[in-house]
Amino acid sequence: MPEARTETPRERYRTQVRAEIKEHAWEQIATAGASALSLNAIAKRMGMSGPALYRYFAGRDELITELVRDAYRSLADGFKAAAGSGADLAGLAHVLRTWALADPQRYFLVFGTPVPGYHAPDDITQIAAETMAVILDACAALPSDGTSGDFDAHIDGHRQWAGGHPAPAAALHRALAFWTRVHGALSLELAGHFTGMGFDPALLFDAEVDDLSGR
Amino acid sequence: MPEARTETPRERYRTQVRAEIKEHAWEQIATAGASALSLNAIAKRMGMSGPALYRYFAGRDELITELVRDAYRSLADGFKAAAGSGADLAGLAHVLRTWALADPQRYFLVFGTPVPGYHAPDDITQIAAETMAVILDACAALPSDGTSGDFDAHIDGHRQWAGGHPAPAAALHRALAFWTRVHGALSLELAGHFTGMGFDPALLFDAEVDDLSGR
DNA sequence: TGTACATCAGTGAACGCGCGTTCACTGATGTAC
DNA sequence: TGTACATCAGTGAACGCGCGTTCACTGATGTAC
Numbered sequence: 001m002p003e004a005r006t007e008t009p010r011e012r013y014r015t016q017v018r019a020e021i022k023e024h025a026w027e028q029i030a031t032a033g034a035s036a037l038s039l040n041a042i043a044k045r046m047g048m049s050g051p052a053l054y055r056y057f058a059g060r061d062e063l064i065t066e067l068v069r070d071a072y073r074s075l076a077d078g079f080k081a082a083a084g085s086g087a088d089l090a091g092l093a094h095v096l097r098t099w100a101l102a103d104p105q106r107y108f109l110v111f112g113t114p115v116p117g118y119h120a121p122d123d124i125t126q127i128a129a130e131t132m133a134v135i136l137d138a139c140a141a142l143p144s145d146g147t148s149g150d151f152d153a154h155i156d157g158h159r160q161w162a163g164g165h166p167a168p169a170a171a172l173h174r175a176l177a178f179w180t181r182v183h184g185a186l187s188l189e190l191a192g193h194f195t196g197m198g199f200d201p202a203l204l205f206d207a208e209v210d211d212l213s214g215r
Numbered sequence: 216m217p218e219a220r221t222e223t224p225r226e227r228y229r230t231q232v233r234a235e236i237k238e239h240a241w242e243q244i245a246t247a248g249a250s251a252l253s254l255n256a257i258a259k260r261m262g263m264s265g266p267a268l269y270r271y272f273a274g275r276d277e278l279i280t281e282l283v284r285d286a287y288r289s290l291a292d293g294f295k296a297a298a299g300s301g302a303d304l305a306g307l308a309h310v311l312r313t314w315a316l317a318d319p320q321r322y323f324l325v326f327g328t329p330v331p332g333y334h335a336p337d338d339i340t341q342i343a344a345e346t347m348a349v350i351l352d353a354c355a356a357l358p359s360d361g362t363s364g365d366f367d368a369h370i371d372g373h374r375q376w377a378g379g380h381p382a383p384a385a386a387l388h389r390a391l392a393f394w395t396r397v398h399g400a401l402s403l404e405l406a407g408h409f410t411g412m413g414f415d416p417a418l419l420f421d422a423e424v425d426d427l428s429g430r
Numbered sequence: 431t432g433t434a435c436a437t438c439a440g441t442g443a444a445c446g447c448g449c450g451t452t453c454a455c456t457g458a459t460g461t462a463c
Numbered sequence: 464t465g466t467a468c469a470t471c472a473g474t475g476a477a478c479g480c481g482c483g484t485t486c487a488c489t490g491a492t493g494t495a496c
Contacts, residue, residue: 010460033331035250040449052473060450105331112328114406115248116320128408151422157413176419179408184399191329193343193394198372204391207366225493255482267440275483
């Protein structure tokens with residue numbers, strides 16, 4: 001029994017071509033970085049003329065914004081799926097690492113060098129907040145030793161940002177540290193700053209995650 | 216008593232114009248990011264024609280490489296000066312933070328999104344190793360609780376890279392964690408990932424540094 | 431001290447390129463009666 | 464079922480732009496005798 005068809009053949013074709021454009025875009029980004037993304041080059045690769053792409057995206061900026069959105073979306077979905085399967089903070093860290101290694105340039109598109117003056121649209125910020133929420137839940141689930149540093153006293157403004165999440169200050173703090181530490185280890189690794197240094201970045205990553213989880 | 220003059224007036228002029236070109240380049244990078252760096256635009260700002268710059272740099276790539284070299288150099292010098300004045304690991308962290316905040320795009324030129332396929336020349340890698348050495352010394356000077364995790368057992372390959380530095384494994388580990396944690400906190404802050412989250416990134420940074428120093 | 435020559439900074443024209451984007455259009459696909 | 468019309472994907476030409484880079488040159492500065 002086929003599902004109810006609410007999409008016309010033309011609509012299906014449209015979404016398919018849109019997806020194909022994005023795939024070529026990702027390929028180009030993986031190869032030469034996001035700054036080298038060119039609509040004309042994508043069109044050529046797809047065997048069509050440049051202006052044709054304007055049927056699918058208002059322009060280069062909209063395409064890039066869409067790619068950023070998709071990247072955040074896939075990360076948020078990965079987090080939620082893992083959390084739903086009972087993953088703890090360490091498990092989420094490894095979801096992030098796997099996601100990053102799968103396409104380093106995608107990782108940098110989201111977490112890398114910012115373009116001065118660019119501000120992500122609200123709905124993207126929203127998706128980013130979803131990922132934060134998953135991490136915060138995982139931190140709240142972790143046993144805490146109850147000790148509290150200077151920073152924890154300062155953090156209530158952040159609790160408000162997090163939708164008034166009832167986690168203890170130490171958990172809010174730990175959630176932020178999750179991002180900084182895991183991103184620090186990952187981005188230096190992906191940028192090649194550890195190549196030739198004689199150790200395995202994966203083990204350093206694991207050590208950071210262990211420390212973060214309270215060991 | 217004037218010092219011995221080994222530089223002719225022409226040479227002095229050359230180095231001065233070179234420096235002026237670099238200054239305009241940094242200004243442009245700070246404004247629009249490194250990918251927007253353009254020789255012609257620099258020349259226009261300086262009131263000269265584009266080709267004139269080829270008297271001073273073989274091309275765009277050489278200019279950028281030189282900027283990266285200068286950035287590393289200034290960071291390494293800052294570290295050494297601080298260490299020479301008795302700064303501990305926390306002091307060095309704040310040197311790095313100050314250096315980063317002074318020109319975020321310079322920070323990202325060095326530690327940000329890598330250009331696929333680009334490899335820094337050996338002399339730049341060398342300067343990077345100098346900065347690493349300063350951090351490692353600071354870590355070796357810190358009291359260690361002697362406990363050792365899984366990662367520490369793996370780290371001897373890295374000791375070799377570090378010129379056979381006699382620091383305990385825990386210090387080597389701490390030096391690496393210094394980079395990942397401090398870079399993680401700094402780069403997320405500079406990229407604006409914390410704006411509007413209701414806490415002060417400087418305090419989070421301090422908390423990370425305290426934790427790193429053994430509290 | 432003055433003259434002849436070499437050095438070298440900077441110019442302006444030119445080349446070829448690829449970019450994003452617009453526009454008027456052709457031709458195929460889908461829709462309404 | 465067939466015909467008239469609307470929708471819309473894709474084309475090719477064109478615009479204007481700025482880029483890195485080369486080349487032959489002018490004119491000023493420095494050097495040697």
